[in-house]
Amino acid sequence: MSLIEVEDLRVAFPKAGVEAVRGVSLSIAPGECVAIVGESGSGKSVTARTLVGLTGPGATVTAGRFTVKGQDALRFGQRDWRRLRGRFAGLVLQDALLSLDPLRTVGDEIAEVLATHDVVSRADRKARVIELLDAVGVPEPEVRARQYAHQLSGGLRQRALIASAIAADPPLIIADEPTTALDVTVQAQILRLLAARRAEGTALLMISHDLAVVSSIADRVLVMKDGVIVEEGPTARVLSAPAHDYTRLLLAAVPSAASRGTRLSAIAGGVSLRAPLPERHVGHGAPVVEVSGLSAAYGTRKVVDDVSFEVYPGETVGIVGESGSGKTTVARLVLGLLEPVSGGVRLNGDPWSGVSERRRRSRRSGIQVISQNPLGSFDPRYTVGRLIAEPLSGSSSDRKARVIELLGRVGLAPDIAGRHPRRLSGGQRQRVAIARAIAPRPDVLVCDEPVSALDVSIQAQVLDLLAEIQAADGTALIFISHDLGVVHHISDRVLVMREGRVVEEGHVDEVFFIPKHDYTRELLGAVPKLAPAEP
Amino acid sequence: MTTVTEAPQIAPSAPTPPRRRYGVPPGLIPPLLFLIVAAVAATAPRLLTGVDPLAADPLHALAGPSAGHWFGTDHLGRDVLARVVHGAGHSLSIGAAAILLATGIGTLLGIVAGLSPRYLDELLSRLFDVLATFPELLLALMVIAITGPGTGNVILAIGVAQIPNYARVIRAQTFVVRRSGYVEQAVTFGLSRPVLVLRHVLPNVLGPLPVLATIGMGTAIIATSGLSFLGMGPQPPSPEWGSMLSEARNYLRVAPWTALFPGLAVTLTVISLTLVGRRLQRRFEGRNP
Numbered sequence: 032m033s034l035i036e037v038e039d040l041r042v043a044f045p046k047a048g049v050e051a052v053r054g055v056s057l058s059i060a061p062g063e064c065v066a067i068v069g070e071s072g073s074g075k076s077v078t079a080r081t082l083v084g085l086t087g088p089g090a091t092v093t094a095g096r097f098t099v100k101g102q103d104a105l106r107f108g109q110r111d112w113r114r115l116r117g118r119f120a121g122l123v124l125q126d127a128l129l130s131l132d133p134l135r136t137v138g139d140e141i142a143e144v145l146a147t148h149d150v151v152s153r154a155d156r157k158a159r160v161i162e163l164l165d166a167v168g169v170p171e172p173e174v175r176a177r178q179y180a181h182q183l184s185g186g187l188r189q190r191a192l193i194a195s196a197i198a199a200d201p202p203l204i205i206a207d208e209p210t211t212a213l214d215v216t217v218q219a220q221i222l223r224l225l226a227a228r229r230a231e232g233t234a235l236l237m238i239s240h241d242l243a244v245v246s247s248i249a250d251r252v253l254v255m256k257d258g259v260i261v262e263e264g265p266t267a268r269v270l271s272a273p274a275h276d277y278t279r280l281l282l283a284a285v286p287s288a289a290s291r292g293t294r295l296s297a298i299a300g301g302v303s304l305r306a307p308l309p310e311r312h313v314g315h316g317a318p319v320v321e322v323s324g325l326s327a328a329y330g331t332r333k334v335v336d337d338v339s340f341e342v343y344p345g346e347t348v349g350i351v352g353e354s355g356s357g358k359t360t361v362a363r364l365v366l367g368l369l370e371p372v373s374g375g376v377r378l379n380g381d382p383w384s385g386v387s388e389r390r391r392r393s394r395r396s397g398i399q400v401i402s403q404n405p406l407g408s409f410d411p412r413y414t415v416g417r418l419i420a421e422p423l424s425g426s427s428s429d430r431k432a433r434v435i436e437l438l439g440r441v442g443l444a445p446d447i448a449g450r451h452p453r454r455l456s457g458g459q460r461q462r463v464a465i466a467r468a469i470a471p472r473p474d475v476l477v478c479d480e481p482v483s484a485l486d487v488s489i490q491a492q493v494l495d496l497l498a499e500i501q502a503a504d505g506t507a508l509i510f511i512s513h514d515l516g517v518v519h520h521i522s523d524r525v526l527v528m529r530e531g532r533v534v535e536e537g538h539v540d541e542v543f544f545i546p547k548h549d550y551t552r553e554l555l556g557a558v559p560k561l562a563p564a565e566p
Numbered sequence: 567m568t569t570v571t572e573a574p575q576i577a578p579s580a581p582t583p584p585r586r587r588y589g590v591p592p593g594l595i596p597p598l599l600f601l602i603v604a605a606v607a608a609t610a611p612r613l614l615t616g617v618d619p620l621a622a623d624p625l626h627a628l629a630g631p632s633a634g635h636w637f638g639t640d641h642l643g644r645d646v647l648a649r650v651v652h653g654a655g656h657s658l659s660i661g662a663a664a665i666l667l668a669t670g671i672g673t674l675l676g677i678v679a680g681l682s683p684r685y686l687d688e689l690l691s692r693l694f695d696v697l698a699t700f701p702e703l704l705l706a707l708m709v710i711a712i713t714g715p716g717t718g719n720v721i722l723a724i725g726v727a728q729i730p731n732y733a734r735v736i737r738a739q740t741f742v743v744r745r746s747g748y749v750e751q752a753v754t755f756g757l758s759r760p761v762l763v764l765r766h767v768l769p770n771v772l773g774p775l776p777v778l779a780t781i782g783m784g785t786a787i788i789a790t791s792g793l794s795f796l797g798m799g800p801q802p803p804s805p806e807w808g809s810m811l812s813e814a815r816n817y818l819r820v821a822p823w824t825a826l827f828p829g830l831a832v833t834l835t836v837i838s839l840t841l842v843g844r845r846l847q848r849r850f851e852g853r854n855p
Contacts, residue, residue, distance in 0.1 A: 366754060387754075395756030407747035410766055422755040471755070 032101055033058040034119075034203050034234055035082055039095035042077050044312035046089050051077040054259035056095075059204055064235040066266070068281075069255035070486035077240045078255070079207050083120050084112030116502060118148045121196025123189075125208040130192055131180035137164075137191045138176030144198040153220060168225055193224060197233070204228060212384040214353035214513065219557035221246060240486060243516075243559040246270055254278045266407030270561060275469035284491035285561060286520030288543060295491030295520070307438075308495070309502040313523060317380055319474045319507045320365060321396075325384075326359055327330035335358045336531040337374070340524075342475060345501065347508040349522030351515055353556070357531040358511045362479045367391055367398055379474060385412060396422065396471035403480035405464035409452050415463050416448030422471045437466040441496060458489035462496065469500055475507040482517060494521060513560050514519040519543050527551045594845055600849050604835055607654035617648035619805045635781025638823040640813065649805035650827050656806040657832070660721055660799070661786035665779050667725030668786075669773035677771060679733065680740025681763065691737065697730040700786070703792055715798040723798075724789045728782060735778060736771060742768045751824040781841035784836040791832050807832050 035058065042052040046104045052074045059065050069075040077086065082099075084107060086092055097104040107115075118124065124130045131140055145151055151159045155175075164172035167190040180188055189209065196204055206225060210218035226248050230236050230279045239245050245252060246266055253263040254277065262275040273279045283305055284295050293305040318341035327335040335357045352358045363369040365376055366385055376384040378397060399422075402408050409418055418436055420430045431489060435445045441462040452460050461481060468476055478497070482490040498521065501508060512518050518525055518539070525542050527535040527550065535548040546552045590598060607614055623643030631638045637646035673722060679690040697705065701726075709723035743749060743768060752766050793799050794808025807828040814825035 368750060368753060388759075392756040392758065398754070400751070400754050401746065402751075404747065408751040410748045410752075410770065412769060421752070527838055 033060050033098075035059045035099050035236075037082070037094055037097045040078065040081065040097065040098035041093045042074070042081050042086055043091050043506070045091060051090075051258055052081065054461055055255075055258075055260055057253060057260070057263075059234050059236055060201065062229070062232045062234055063251070064229050064237065064249045065251045065253065066237040066239060066249035067253045067255050067260075068239055068242055068245055070240055070281075070488060072257075073255045074258040075238045075255045076207055079205050079236060079480045082236070083116050083122060084109070085116075085122075117144050117196075117201065118199045119195075119201050119376040120203040120205050121199070123192055123196045123202045123204060123209045125211050125339055128180055128185075128188060131188065131195075133180060135411060136177050136179055137183065139518055141179075141191070141195045141198050144195050148199040150191050150199050160194075163198055164191065167191070167194045167197070168220070169194070184217075185213050186220060189213060189217075190224065193221070193228075197228060201233070203236065205238075208240065209237070210244060211240070216353065216516070216553060216557040218244070218561070221403060222333045222559065223251040233256075237465050241559070242270070242285065242487075246358045246561055247559050254281070271336060280488060282561070284487045285516065286491070286494060286514075287516045288519045290520050294495050296488065296495050308498045310452075310552050311345060311498070311502045312505060313346045314505070316343075318343050319379060320509070321377040321380075322361075322365065322374070323377075325361070325371050325376065326373045326410070326502070327364055328359075330393040333372075333424075334363065334531050335371075338526075338528075338531075338533050339374075340526055340533070340536065342507045344474065344507055345505040346524070347501065347510055347522045349525040350509065350511045350528060351513065351518050351525060352528035353513060353554075355530075356528040358513075358528055359479055360531075361528070362400070362509070366398060366477055367395075397467040397474045398477065399471065399475075400477045400479065401481045403483050406452055408464060409460075411453075413452075414448065415450050415452060415455070418452070418463060419448070419467045419470055422467060434466075434472065435471055437482050440469070440500070441466040442492075456489075457485055458492060459487065461489075461493050465493070465496060465500070469504065469506070472504070473506060475509065477509045477511075479511045481510075481511065483512065483514065490517070497521070512551055515543070515554065529555070567588075576799060584771070589739035591845070593646050594841065597841045600834055600838045601842065604654050604831075606608070607651045608658040609655070611648075611652045611655060614651045615645070615648045619644060619648040620803050621645070625739045628817060628824070630821070631823055637827045638821065640810075640821070640824045641817055646810075646824055646827050648707040649810055650807070650831050652808060653805040653807045653828065654831070656717070656800050656804060657787055657790055657808070658835070659782050660717060660724070660790045663721045664728065664786045664790070665783050667721060668728035668782065669775060669779050671725070672729045673736050673772070673775065675729070676733040676736025677740050677768070678742060680739045680771075681767070687737075690733075694730040694733045694737075697727075698734065700727075702727040703789055706789055706793060707796075707798075710793065717800045720790060720799045722795050723793065724786050725788070728786065731782065732775075732778065735774070739774065740767065741772045743767050746770075774850060775848075777843055777846045780839055780846060784839040784843070787832060787835055831846045 037058070038056045040052055040055045041050065043050040056331065057065065067078060069074045081092055094105060100119060119232055124489065131137065136158045141163055142156050145156050145159055147266045160176050161172045164175055169175050169187055169190050175183065175187065175191070183191065204225070209225070211222050213221060225235060229248070235248070237249060238246050247534055249266045251263065252269045253260045254269065254275065255261070256277050262269060262273065262278045269278060273282055281391060286295055290305065294309055313417045315530060320342040323339045324339040325335055326333065339363060341349060350358050350361060360369065364371050364384065371384050378394060383391065416434050419434045423430045423433055434448055434457055438447055443462050444458065447459070452463060482493050485493060494517065497508065500506060503507065509523055510518065522539045524537065526533045527542065527548065529550050534553045535542055535546065542551060543555060546555055604737045621644060625637050625640065625643060627641050627643040629639045631637060635647065637650060640646055640649070651794040675690060676771050705727035706723035709726050710719055713719040713722060749762065749766050750763050757765070790799060791808030791811065794806045797812065799808055800806045810828040811825055814828070817824055
């Protein structure tokens with residue numbers, strides 16, 4: 032008997048006029064791992080929440096058949112659902128900091144699940160909490176149980192959340208993007224932990240935007256788009272021989288070593304994937320940016336320590352590292368937004384750090400930035416046209432014409448100029464940010480996690496756009512990312528950073544295929560590969 | 567730092583927010599209507615009443631509400647309705663002028679503090695803190711004690727008392743804007759500091775000001791009435807809600823209407839301003855991503 036079985040599930044939010052889920056059928060057998068993969072807005076999270084009765088107020092749920100443990104779930108009230116949650120299905124959400132009560136210790140949080148479902152006697156509860164924390168690999172469980180969520184690192188928080196999800200020993204765990212906010216090495220640990228629970232017989236429903244993440248763990252994959260499951264099947268089959276165009280597009284959009292030099296997105300109107308990108312010319316001779324012995328500190332804490340590298344015209348230098356490795360600080364130093372403690376930056380051969388802002392001002396057009404959150408870098412009062420025109424000079428009609436031209440270059444229609452960025456999608460916003468960054472014709476673009484917040488198909492388009500611009504203008508890129516696949520796809524050379532230091536650097540193929548440093552190896556080993564799980 | 571955590575908020579297909587509905591929510595119609603009437607009373611009282619607020623008629627003193635005198639008459643037989651209507655001009659203009667003074671100086675000081683080097687900011691901030699520890703009315707009374715009573719002095723007193731409120735909010739807002747992504751971005755365009763401040767910092771700092779001023783105006787009107795009640799405001803016989811209340815104090819038992827109507831005027835004005843202000847505030851906050 033299936034744990035959960037649902038046919039023709041429909042979830043609508045009539046007030047917002049949205050039908051988020053439109054006819055989904057799925058079943059989860061005991062001990063099975065099923066994954067729902069899709070981009071944001073596909074309805075995957077709503078589906079998962081509906082399965083445990085957490086659709087939220089204002090939603091109408093209908094289904095041809097909806098059984099949980101053989102009981103008709105369409106007739107469940109809140110009370111029935113409450114009894115099921117925790118006991119029957121443990122829920123693990125993306126952000127443990129939001130899911131854990133900030134006013135209670137981690138131990139209390141887990142104990143609550145034990146108390147609600149009467150799993151162990153009151154006297155044994157404390158010991159059981161420690162056991163659970165230990166089981167999910169939290170070091171020093173006695174200490175951690177007395178701490179609050181904000182005192183734990185992201186990885187430990189996620190483990191604590193999993194501990195509370197499995198506290199009542201449910202036969203099913205529903206994990207909604209459980210590793211999205213985590214660094215790649217921590218992600219690998221969490222995935223191993225979930226896999227271990229599975230090996231012990233717990234069924235797993237995994238929701239993710241990342242095909243690679245689910246491929247290592249799922250038996251079956253359901254690909255969801257616009258509220259509909261467009262393809263489903265055994266993981267190996269879906270990944271190796273996708274039947275639906277959308278699945279193919281998703282798979283082709285994943286950047287990796289194999290995708291170097293090719294387009295990740297389909298060319299407009301065509302379905303041909305992985306077309307070659309335009310030829311790019313890397314200059315030799317004088318570097319555009321020279322960084323030597325750069326160090327920076329916040330207070331007494333050194334965040335960047337003796338970093339040196341050069342960037343040549345038309346070249347892409349990738350910087351990879353986990354959160355806190357100092358990547359963004361390097362970007363700020365190179366941009367001249369932060370003064371180094373020692374060492375220096377030269378731009379086009381002349382000193383860039385250590386000179387007054389007044390003297391830098393006229394040269395600022397030579398170096399521009401694209402950040403992760405374009406909306407935050409836009410003056411909230413500005414329209415798209417005004418944003419892009421700001422770094423431009425010349426008469427107002429000249430600038431207007433340039434804005435239209437730039438919008439065209441980034442693939443946006445001219446009428447977007449009058450719109451407000453808040454009314455644009457994430458991908459469109461990033462295109463606006465790119466148009467603005469290339470407006471003053473810079474020699475070098477600093478890209479700080481420019482695609483991290485984007486869905487994989489949008490990420491593919493933006494990466495292709497950057498490659499086109501680079502080929503046409505000969506702009507050098509400093510590309511900062513935590514995503515090794517993206518960096519491998521786009522970079523010529525790469526620097527691997529850890530705790531403010533560059534631990535390894537070189538040609539991207541050399542570093543990624545023949546890593547010399549242990550940390551690089553650890554990072555690469557942690558990256559989930561797009562390969563079906565061993566049967 | 568890698569903040570993939572933000573992904574869901576700014577994810578590309580995050581549905582565009584539902585189109586904002588224009589038009590006034592039904593709950594706001596009464597306060598808005600009341601404020602419109604109050605504004606008419608303040609600017610053109612003759613439109614609402616033809617009766618002279620100063621015309622005394624001792625024969626009909628302390629008469630209850632009737633067809634001839636809707637709100638009744640006071641101890642000198644003056645029409646209470648006419649006095650309430652004419653009083654709006656005093657109460658509202660004093661409140662508005664005081665807020666103008668407070669927002670003007672408060673904003674200036676707040677921005678200066680927010681943009682200055684640390685020691686100057688510390689100095690100004692401590693000054694605001696010290697001023698803010700005094701209750702507003704007490705501070706206003708202290709100013710009056712120095713300047714003496716009168717309309718102009720009441721404006722000065724209430725304005726000065728409110729300065730720290732605005733200065734502190736604007737200073738905090740300046741800090742936020744100054745460190746925002748868009749100001750940093752503007753630095754990378756090579757804008758000079760004055761241009762940067764005028765073009766990006768100032769307009770974004772001033773955003774919440776109309777909202778704050780609307781809510782502050784309610785406080786100022788209460789303070790105005792309070793000071794007038796104590797005899798510090800416009801001197802009799804000018805009608806002013808606070809001083810009307812003060813005069814009515816002695817006749818509460820025999821002629822409660824002499825206190826009721828000016829009291830209602832103050833209360834309803836403040837409630838209306840607060841309701842409208844809160845609504846503006848919600849709207850403003852919803853607008854800012």
